[in-house]
Amino acid sequence: MALTQPKSDAAEVLLAAYPAPLEQGQWADTARKAALARFRAEGAPGRRDEYWKFTNPSLLTAGEVAPAGLLDTDEAPVFEATDKLLLVFVDGVFIPELSGDLALEGVRIEHLSEATAKDIHWAKDVYGVLEADGQNPVPRPLAALNTAVATEGFLFHVTGKVSKPVCIRYVRDAEDADAVVHHVVKLDEGADITILENGPAAARFNHVLEVDVADGASFHHVRAQGRDHKRMAATHLFARLGRESSFKSFTLTVNGQLTRNECVISFNGDDAHATVAGASAGDGGDYHQDDTVFVTHDALNCESRQVFKKVLRNGATGVFQGKILVKEDAQKTDGYQVSHGLLLDDDCNFLAKPELEIYADDVACSHGSTCGGLDETAMFYLVSRGVPEIEAQDMLILAFLDDAIQEIEDESIAEDLRGRMKDWMERHRGQ
Amino acid sequence: MFEIKNLKASLADEDKQILKGMDLTIGDGEVHAIMGPNGSGKSTMSYVASGKPGYVVDEGEVLLDGVNLLELDPAERAAAGLFLAFQYPVEIPGVGNMTFLRTAVNAQRKARGEEELNAAEFLKLVREKAKSLKIDADMLKRPVNVGFSGGEKKRNEILQMAMLEPKMCILDETDSGLDVDAMKLVSEGVNALRDGKRSFLVITHYQRLLDHIKPDVVHIMADGRIIKTGGPELALEVEHNGYADLLNEVA
Numbered sequence: 001m002a003l004t005q006p007k008s009d010a011a012e013v014l015l016a017a018y019p020a021p022l023e024q025g026q027w028a029d030t031a032r033k034a035a036l037a038r039f040r041a042e043g044a045p046g047r048r049d050e051y052w053k054f055t056n057p058s059l060l061t062a063g064e065v066a067p068a069g070l071l072d073t074d075e076a077p078v079f080e081a082t083d084k085l086l087l088v089f090v091d092g093v094f095i096p097e098l099s100g101d102l103a104l105e106g107v108r109i110e111h112l113s114e115a116t117a118k119d120i121h122w123a124k125d126v127y128g129v130l131e132a133d134g135q136n137p138v139p140r141p142l143a144a145l146n147t148a149v150a151t152e153g154f155l156f157h158v159t160g161k162v163s164k165p166v167c168i169r170y171v172r173d174a175e176d177a178d179a180v181v182h183h184v185v186k187l188d189e190g191a192d193i194t195i196l197e198n199g200p201a202a203a204r205f206n207h208v209l210e211v212d213v214a215d216g217a218s219f220h221h222v223r224a225q226g227r228d229h230k231r232m233a234a235t236h237l238f239a240r241l242g243r244e245s246s247f248k249s250f251t252l253t254v255n256g257q258l259t260r261n262e263c264v265i266s267f268n269g270d271d272a273h274a275t276v277a278g279a280s281a282g283d284g285g286d287y288h289q290d291d292t293v294f295v296t297h298d299a300l301n302c303e304s305r306q307v308f309k310k311v312l313r314n315g316a317t318g319v320f321q322g323k324i325l326v327k328e329d330a331q332k333t334d335g336y337q338v339s340h341g342l343l344l345d346d347d348c349n350f351l352a353k354p355e356l357e358i359y360a361d362d363v364a365c366s367h368g369s370t371c372g373g374l375d376e377t378a379m380f381y382l383v384s385r386g387v388p389e390i391e392a393q394d395m396l397i398l399a400f401l402d403d404a405i406q407e408i409e410d411e412s413i414a415e416d417l418r419g420r421m422k423d424w425m426e427r428h429r430g431q
Numbered sequence: 432m433f434e435i436k437n438l439k440a441s442l443a444d445e446d447k448q449i450l451k452g453m454d455l456t457i458g459d460g461e462v463h464a465i466m467g468p469n470g471s472g473k474s475t476m477s478y479v480a481s482g483k484p485g486y487v488v489d490e491g492e493v494l495l496d497g498v499n500l501l502e503l504d505p506a507e508r509a510a511a512g513l514f515l516a517f518q519y520p521v522e523i524p525g526v527g528n529m530t531f532l533r534t535a536v537n538a539q540r541k542a543r544g545e546e547e548l549n550a551a552e553f554l555k556l557v558r559e560k561a562k563s564l565k566i567d568a569d570m571l572k573r574p575v576n577v578g579f580s581g582g583e584k585k586r587n588e589i590l591q592m593a594m595l596e597p598k599m600c601i602l603d604e605t606d607s608g609l610d611v612d613a614m615k616l617v618s619e620g621v622n623a624l625r626d627g628k629r630s631f632l633v634i635t636h637y638q639r640l641l642d643h644i645k646p647d648v649v650h651i652m653a654d655g656r657i658i659k660t661g662g663p664e665l666a667l668e669v670e671h672n673g674y675a676d677l678l679n680e681v682a
Binding site: 378384385388391392395398399400402403 | 481482483484504505506508509510514517521523524526530531534535536538591595
């Protein structure tokens, strides 16, 4: 199908915002060229695209980035208390001086620019490959763009059980930084890694994470997107899961004027498990947060869970588009999907599109999507015991979010995020 | 002293008065029971006294030691010493029973200008009280009332009562949904809290509960007011003859 002129034009405008990566005569040139062709063929996302029905992409596709004020806080970064290998990016650029030693048992970590200069590299089979697979049946042009222009990011080759989490911290310096970061994680059979990401990254952040999980391997991912009010982010997480593998990803989004988190999971081996969960909290009419998930079951006896909770107040908007596609041979699939919006006043929006598309006949899939206010019966129960109304409200909001936070396996990390949410609620009260 | 004076109250959503001039006085340390046909306003009285949204007070006062509770928000009423044991205790997923109890106890202490309990003090106290109500550690760890049986929920109400040490307790059909053993256990819990100072108002349909929690005074309520007051024998009369005679007597 030929593209409309506006979509092509918008693609060129967006493309012009990023410097073209230097050609190095190696595998990466091919990958980037293919991605560029994908992006041009798809065009920039537009308001009339069905997939962008609830989220206006214009800020993400603009040729220039409006400056976003830096949040002034002396709060300790998320995951501060966790023992980890820290990798620091400032405005989307890796800063070795601020980071830990890349040598870590069980994983080989290389900067993208290092790997792209080599003639043979394992990343050839993953970088942009999972992203390309994820373009069907729904185009994800911002991810293709990312593959085409990214020069920042890390390649993780996980060969065993990694002794401690790798934490990627995104710090901001310039008010108008427009960052593109692309990470690839390849887990060998039975390998196990936890990747943490936190921080606002940039005024506009285009982020791709491709994760190839081999048979019996486990991938854990917890992310907190920072709370600068005017920041924007389009993130894509692509995962390919082997037999008996496990994938768990959780994202906390607070503040930010526009956040679109897409997650594309594909089961390629039998008996695997995937969880993708998120908690989101927004205050005010310029908060717009979108979780878009696509899970494809193409193997036997796999289990997928999607758990999303959003707390919205003073005109904030939360979006959930979640799909479970069960192909004809994916018998014994267990697919679960819930999305709930908690609206603290009448001005908020929770827009949800839960979808199940099932071609196998022996599956168990369930989904639920609700939105509403705080439970008044529960509120009265708490206040009748002497809990002041504000505290009772906090307890119920935290309880609401906890269904999603509980999906995090590491209890101390979950507790860290609970504390962040409590602090957020204390800062965001009243009108 | 707990006093209800000429209380008139309506449902906020409908133009319908439920309480039509109720009067009741309960002295310190006394146990009163209220019986009455369905729809007579027994539960409404307990909700209005404790401040549940959805009701409008048209007239009257509810006083606890001279303080008009109707002028306070529900949490302040609790801190002032009122406790309502719910007929249907609410399940609150995601809120831990212990967290809830500790927050409630300390919020009340704070409101009264008392020192808050630290974690160790609280834990010791709650374990001790829970033991006598046969509430095991697992129940304390679970979210508030979630997955509790009917009996467990009511025992949890009594545990909260024991921890919060209110001056005035209203028990709204605490016997509903309880088997004989559970009723006995709950009643023992209530009786253990009788200290000559704390007052109780027991709302029930059945005389049986009053065998366990022995009232000093029994009231019959109908159509939004108290129509007859007597001793424990009044409950026996209702058990045997129903309400028809009493209602005719007043009419």
